Amino acid sequence: MSDSETKIEIKQLFKIFGDHPEDMLEKVRGGVSKDELNDQYNHVLGLSDINLKMPAKGVQVVMGLSGSGKSTLIRHINRLIEPTTGEVWVDGENVLEMDEKTLRYFRCNRASMVFQRFALLPHRTVMENTIYGLEIQGMAEKDAEKRAAYWIERVGLAGYEENFPGQLSGGMQQRVGLARALATDADILLMDEAFSALDPLIRTDMQNILLDLQQELYKTIVFITHDLEEALRIGDQIAILRDGQVIQQGTPQQIVLKPKDDYIADFTKDINRGRVIQLKTIMKAPNDKSGPELSAEMLVEDAAQLVTESPSSQARVTNDAGDVVGVVGINDLIRAMARPDIESRLEEL
Amino acid sequence: MDWLTKFPELGRTDLRDFRKSIDQGFKEFTRAYGEDIESFFEPLLQFLIWLEKLLLATPWPIFIFVVAALAWFASRSLRVVIGSAISLFLIGFLGMWEDTMSTVSIIVVCTILCFSLGLPVGIVMSRSDRAQAIVTPILDIMQTIPSFVYLIPVVMLLGIGKVPGLIAVVIYAIPPMIRLTNLGIRLVDKEVLEAADAFGASPWQKLVQVQIPLALPNIFAGVNQTIMMSLAMVVIASMIGVTGLGQPVLKAISNQYLAMGLLNGLAIVALAIIFDRISQSYGKRLQSHRGGQNE
Numbered sequence: 001m002s003d004s005e006t007k008i009e010i011k012q013l014f015k016i017f018g019d020h021p022e023d024m025l026e027k028v029r030g031g032v033s034k035d036e037l038n039d040q041y042n043h044v045l046g047l048s049d050i051n052l053k054m055p056a057k058g059v060q061v062v063m064g065l066s067g068s069g070k071s072t073l074i075r076h077i078n079r080l081i082e083p084t085t086g087e088v089w090v091d092g093e094n095v096l097e098m099d100e101k102t103l104r105y106f107r108c109n110r111a112s113m114v115f116q117r118f119a120l121l122p123h124r125t126v127m128e129n130t131i132y133g134l135e136i137q138g139m140a141e142k143d144a145e146k147r148a149a150y151w152i153e154r155v156g157l158a159g160y161e162e163n164f165p166g167q168l169s170g171g172m173q174q175r176v177g178l179a180r181a182l183a184t185d186a187d188i189l190l191m192d193e194a195f196s197a198l199d200p201l202i203r204t205d206m207q208n209i210l211l212d213l214q215q216e217l218y219k220t221i222v223f224i225t226h227d228l229e230e231a232l233r234i235g236d237q238i239a240i241l242r243d244g245q246v247i248q249q250g251t252p253q254q255i256v257l258k259p260k261d262d263y264i265a266d267f268t269k270d271i272n273r274g275r276v277i278q279l280k281t282i283m284k285a286p287n288d289k290s291g292p293e294l295s296a297e298m299l300v301e302d303a304a305q306l307v308t309e310s311p312s313s314q315a316r317v318t319n320d321a322g323d324v325v326g327v328v329g330i331n332d333l334i335r336a337m338a339r340p341d342i343e344s345r346l347e348e349l
Numbered sequence: 350m351d352w353l354t355k356f357p358e359l360g361r362t363d364l365r366d367f368r369k370s371i372d373q374g375f376k377e378f379t380r381a382y383g384e385d386i387e388s389f390f391e392p393l394l395q396f397l398i399w400l401e402k403l404l405l406a407t408p409w410p411i412f413i414f415v416v417a418a419l420a421w422f423a424s425r426s427l428r429v430v431i432g433s434a435i436s437l438f439l440i441g442f443l444g445m446w447e448d449t450m451s452t453v454s455i456i457v458v459c460t461i462l463c464f465s466l467g468l469p470v471g472i473v474m475s476r477s478d479r480a481q482a483i484v485t486p487i488l489d490i491m492q493t494i495p496s497f498v499y500l501i502p503v504v505m506l507l508g509i510g511k512v513p514g515l516i517a518v519v520i521y522a523i524p525p526m527i528r529l530t531n532l533g534i535r536l537v538d539k540e541v542l543e544a545a546d547a548f549g550a551s552p553w554q555k556l557v558q559v560q561i562p563l564a565l566p567n568i569f570a571g572v573n574q575t576i577m578m579s580l581a582m583v584v585i586a587s588m589i590g591v592t593g594l595g596q597p598v599l600k601a602i603s604n605q606y607l608a609m610g611l612l613n614g615l616a617i618v619a620l621a622i623i624f625d626r627i628s629q630s631y632g633k634r635l636q637s638h639r640g641g642q643n644e
Contacts (some may be wrong), residue, residue, distance in 0.1 A: 021351060078547055080543060080546055080547060087454065103549075104549040104550075104551060105549065106549070107546070107548060107549035108549030108550075109549075110550050112547070113544070113547040113548075115540060115543070115544055115547075117540055119538075119540040119541050119543065119544035120541070120544075121541060121544075121559060121562075121563075122541070122563070123562045123563060123565075132548060132558075133548045133549075136548050136549050136550050137549075138555060182546075184548070189546075230589075241376075
């Protein structure tokens with residue numbers, strides 16, 4: 001994803017909560033830590049010097065534990081929270097310099113949001129909730145209902161149009177939240193821990209819906225989560241946040257294979273690597289043995305089954321053009337999944 | 350040590366002059382603007398008289414039927430419908446029909462006034478902490494000051510009659526409407542409001558599409574309280590010439606007519622219960638079709 005164009009760029013963003021955030025800015029820039037700021041000056045450091053480039057048409061995950069500032073960060077993209085200082089560029093426009101009208105236009109046409117606790121309008125039916133954004137856009141009711149019906153169908157809620165949110169389960173409510181966000185046709189989707197409040201099974205379900213939709217929609221998605229498993233599953237890019245600072249950003253493979261510090265390594269050690277590492281990361285130079293031809297982007301876990309069945313116990317790895325660029329043997333696959341120290345093999349990553 | 354035992358009060362003459370100047374000032378104000386103010390309230394008076402005449406001209410079975418229909422529409426409960434019809438019939442049977450119609454008309458007008466004045470004030474209060482800080486003590490005064498005290502200037506200004514009575518009732522009955530509107534809007538879920546913001550809603554859109562609809566159960570509790578409190582004022586209002594069930598009560602007090610006082614008092618209670626059940630069950634139904642809320 002490194003060469004794709006940038007959709008959202010956050011530059012030198014600081015957010016300090018308290019009575020005199022501007023005065024504290026110098027202290028934070030001068031190296032005062034979050035704890036010191038809290039204890040001595042009674043201000044809370046929300047975000048500190050955030051610089052992020054989020055790829056267009058990709059899924060940018062921002063991961064962090066509670067209190068890391070991730071929800072604060074996502075609210076800066078549509079300016080639900082004003083920063084203490086910094087810039088948020090979307091399509092070459094600084095969101096923080098928009099006047100009220102432009103900002104409202106931006107929110108209802110270009111960036112829609114899905115919330116952790118759904119935030120549906122309890123007095124409106126599923127249909128009425130889904131057309132909410134379109135109503136604000138000023139779309140005629142008939143057209144709005146037509147479009148909403150399409151999205152309700154796409155998230156699998158057809159038949160529930162006339163139900164009230166209170167009558168639906170959590171998973172179904174969040175489908176309404178997703179349909180409401182998608183209906184506005186905004187090309188940025190902000191998802192604030194959108195699936196965190198759901199049961200594990202339902203969560204996987206919702207992740208699948210999102211990934212399926214993304215296959216055809218190619219939205220720029222900013223996804224906040226505290227769950228690394230979820231982050232690795234849906235993220236094209238992951239930024240890890242701690243105490244209001246980005247401590248590592250990269251692809252899921254980079255995060256898992258090259259954790260920047262012990263904090264991240266601690267997170268990643270229990271992860272199923274087979275579901276993250278791609279063949280191209282572990283392949284060796286091509287040899288003349290035969291075997292099934294597998295894509296370089298295929299995950300180790302998926303390849304394992306196929307390689308086991310191959311008589312040569314190896315597979316040939318092909319690039320997008322179909323040329324063989326390497327091979328992986330059964331041993332390579334097992335070694336990759338078994339979480340050994342394989343950093344030395346990953347120079348080309 | 351004289352100052353310790355003797356309160357440093359204003360001298361008797363000073364005090365009299367002080368009161369006199371206030372009275373004088375208000376009297377001059379009355380003389381200057383009394384007529385303007387009276388003509389300002391003229392349409393209200395006309396409406397009140399029209400409504401009273403309408404209710405009196407309505408054949409009694411139709412009135413009972415309309416109330417029963419309202420009760421059914423609001424509560425969907427047969428018990429409320431039958432209870433309302435029977436108590437209205439008994440009121441008429443015991444010779445209080447006309448007074449009851451007068452009282453109903455003043456309650457209706459008062460409720461409409463309280464709603465249309467209280468709602469906007471409550472909204473303003475909910476949107477600004479400063480407005481809340483200013484309005485709250487005024488409401489406290491309106492609710493605690495003895496009604497007789499504000500009857501004096503109202504009567505000085507407008508004389509005895511229906512309009513001053515109406516004003517007195519509104520002053521007493523409007524605070525819960527304002528308070529509960531304010532409270533209802535302030536209690537609207539912050540997350541839902543944030544969602545409205547995130548979808549680019551303007552402040553007006555937020556108010557009309559999110560805040561007021563979600564505050565409706567509280568607003569209706571306010572309407573309900575307003576009706577109850579205006580019924581409670583019926584007797585006091587009758588002292589300044591408001592016709593209705595209050596006047597026989599007043600007569601009964603001064604002449605020690607026990608039965609008369611009791612019957613008219615019970616009629617007021619019956620009206621209160623009917624109004625209460627209808628408005629409260631309507632408010633509850635507003636809430637119920639939202640389903641089970643978030644699990």
